[in-house]
Amino acid sequence: MDSPLLHIDNVHKHFAGLHALSDINLDIRPQETHAIIGPNGAGKSTLLNVCVGRLAPSQGKVLFAGTELTGRHPHEINQLGVARVFQTPELFEDLTVVENVMIPIFSRKDGAFSLSLASRFDKQGAIADKAMSILADVGLGDHVNHLTNALSRGDKRRLELAMCLVQDPKLLLLDEPTAGMARADTNATIDLLNEIKKTGVTIVIIEHDMHVVFSLADRISVLAGGRIIAQGPPEEIKGNPKVIEAYLGEEQV
Amino acid sequence: MFRISPTSDIVLLLAFAAAVLLGPIIMQPFGAAYPDLLQRFAIFGIFAIGFNILFGLTGYLSFGHAAFLGVGSYSTVWAFKLVSMNVVPGIIIAIILSGLFALVIGYVSLRRSGIYFSILTLAFAQMSYNLAYSVLTPITNGETGLRVLRTDPRYLDALFGGETGARLPPTNFFGIEMTGWPGFYFCGVVLIIMFGLSIVIFRSPFGMMLRAIKSNQDRMRYTGFNTRPYLLSAFVISGMYAGLAGSLMAVTDPLAGAERMQWTASGEVVLMTILGGAGTLLGPVLGSGIIKYFENIFSAINESVLSQFWAFLPETLQHVMVELSSLFVGEGWHLTLGLLFMIVVIFLPGGLMEGAMKLFRIKHSPKVTSIAKSGQRDVVGEGAIEPMEPPKPPAPGRSRQDAKPAE
Structure with missing residues (x-):
């Protein structure tokens, strides 16, 4: 297996006692499309913010193609080839x-x-x-x-x-790129992102719309309560009882 | 596809140059056609154009630009004392020193944005004012102000055998004395050059990056731009404009006082820029002209002038009107200016230039469907008006999706 393009190593993020991210270890492989899903407040956007330098992790580090991103300014991270929506x-x-x-x-x-x-x-x-x-x-x-x-x-x-x-960009970080779009526009965006995938760009996508996730993702990580509770190819995630529980658990609240 | 062609910029610059050089004729009906006042229009025009490069393009509101004005004046007077009564060395030294001063103040102040940036610049300017007033008396001659003396060395002049007679030699531009009309035309030509430079900055990629910073500095950072050097460059450029303006004040009247650095002077340039229209090319010049006009003309109107003006009324009414209107002139000219400023800010937040463009748009509205395409939005710095399309009936099966709020 190739060495990961983005390597998130033991990242923690606390906000005054709130553990937004706990012990996140995640490898994004070159040229894959990796979806991060999870209920609201699971820490998905926080994770992307740590990657682009908007937030500094409380603990742990993020490596992009072997370069440490932690402590770098947002513009330096972008210059390395990371773009964010x-x-x-x-x-x-x-x-x-x-x-x-x-x-x-x-x-x-x-x-x-x-x-x-x-x-x-x-x-x-x-x-x-x-x-x-x-x-x-x-x-x-x-x-x-x-x-x-x-x-x-x-x-x-x-x-x-x-x-x-x-x-x-080498790595494209997308935070809900289709939210608020009509279905036809969403499908157009899926087609566009599939075209981009073919050019060899690595994509990390946060998305609530499962239609989008399953049309694009090579692998999926499920985040709940600031932890990764499941990871794997889409077919595996679909039937994972922990994932179903995380989503159902949220709906019962 | 783009809004402004280079040709229209050249036309603008030529029209501007013509207006400045014909100033003595144009301002005749307004009673302002004398060189002292016209050169003040030009000098404060330069000051405001420079301020606008910072405030109009980046949105960073400096409340301390008078400090650079003062540095420009002091260094020019020192150049008159030590180097030459020719104005060229004085102007060059003023621009360099005010630029360096702006580099230091900008480097510190730009660590913050918004109101904190404004307060930092204000603090620096007041510090400079107090230093000039007291501690730095050996350099600034404190309260009395710095002036050129007959006995000053003027090494360069001495080198070229310029004899110091019984009279203090006047400031000059290679022999042309900088008093009266030549003084105005010198300032006018500098104003035209500086206006041209501001057009270049506005249209350059650098200028566009400054606008983008004003629009969304976060996005600039995530797009790979280090915004600090852009902001610092804009700050230094506008500080150099202010230094040049201060230098020209000393050129036309070779003395410098600490009051030039006071916060009221810093505030004045903010008023000028907002009154005329921040972010527009012509606005700052217009604003500075209007404020200086009010300061000099309205403040000079006295009761006898008013009595003459209202003479057509019956005597009782004439007295009432004289009493009423005397509140707004003479000492009270600030009241008029304050009212004008309030009216502009409330009804034309884009300044007088926005008002001018509104008039223009009413005249031409049938032709202009989009200001963005008309090539005028940039001049005003405000939004395009798009023609409203009739709402389409929602397609069946799609309406639910449209109505669903985004998560």
Whole structure:
């Protein structure tokens, strides 16, 4: 087996006595699509936040392709090739759609900082073309010049996905990429993510919609109460009594 | 697909240059066509343009920019004392020193954002003011203010054999004395150059990154940008603009006092930028012009002028009107300015430029379907109005999905 692309080693996260994550050990293999499921409050988003540097783990470490991520700034982690879609889309709301997608290309082109005064932002032909083609791929081709805050919620999610894809990430972290989308849009997103999978991008996806999970995931980890209670291929997870209990237990509350 | 073409920027710059250079003619009907006032318009215009590069593009509200103004003035006066009465060395030294000063203050202040950043900059500026006023008296000449003396060495002038006669030599630009109209035209040309530079910054990828930081700094970080150097660059650039403005104050009147660094001066540039329209190209210049106009013209109106103005009324009514309106002029010009500021902030949060664009839009509304496409949104810095589409009847089987709230 290949060495893992993302190696989460014995990670704990406490918030003033609340154990959001306890002893998480998780290996994400290169080119797999790994779904993380679990009831609300299980610690799924916290786990992604620890990976991208938004939160520092109380204990343990995260390695990406052998590089330790713990203690690094979010921009450094992104520069290594980790892109993230948030649960609530994080966009440049008062810029246009195409500008939103062009800006991430600049971060790849210029690194962390460039005092580029000699050129004009709107004369970046190659960059604009790349942004346009990605926008067409995610189905926002008709909205390129609209202001982002005028988009619907589903379109905002697709835009955020485009902003990540345009960076050609090695690892894509998706936090509920289809929440709030109509079924047809959800299916379009599944098709798109399957296309991305084929290009060799490793994907970690948090999702409540089991239709999405079972259409995409190679492996699934189930998180409940801050612990991983089950892990394995989809068929195995479906019939696992612990998983059924975790979900049913939540519904009885 | 894009909003602004390079050609329209060149047209804007040319129109701006024409307006500045024809200032003496344009301002004639407003009673403001004298060089002292016009050059103050230009100097504060530069100050506000620079402030807008920080506040308008990144959203970081500095309450201490007057400190850089003061540093610019002091260093220019020192250049007049030690180097030459030619203004070029003085201006260069002022820009460099205020830039370095901004680098230090920015490095510390930018560790925080929002109100904490504002408070930090305010604290630094007040500290600088108090230092200039007391502790640093050997450099700043404290309360009296720093002035150029006939007996100062002026090593560069001495080297080139410029004799110091009985009279203090005037500040000059390679022999052109910086008083009266030449003083205004010098400041005007610098203003045009600085306006051009701000257009370049606004349109560059660097400027776009600053806007993106204002829009969502978190997303910038998760997109791989280290935002600190961007913010610090913007802070230093705007500090250098302020230093240049302070330097020009010393060029046109070679003395520097600590009051130039006081918090009221820092607050004034905030008012100018917001009044005109933060984040717009022309707004800050417009705002600074209006505030300086009020300060100089409204404050000079006295009762006899008012009596003349209301002379067409019957005598009793004339007295009443004179009494009423005298509250708003002379010493009371701040009241007028305050009311104007309130009206603008409440009804035109985007500043006077937003008002101008609204007028423009009413005239052209049938043609412009989307401000984003019209090429004007950028100038105003505000949202596009999209035409409303009639709501589609929900397709059967889809409506339940649409209605379901996101988790």
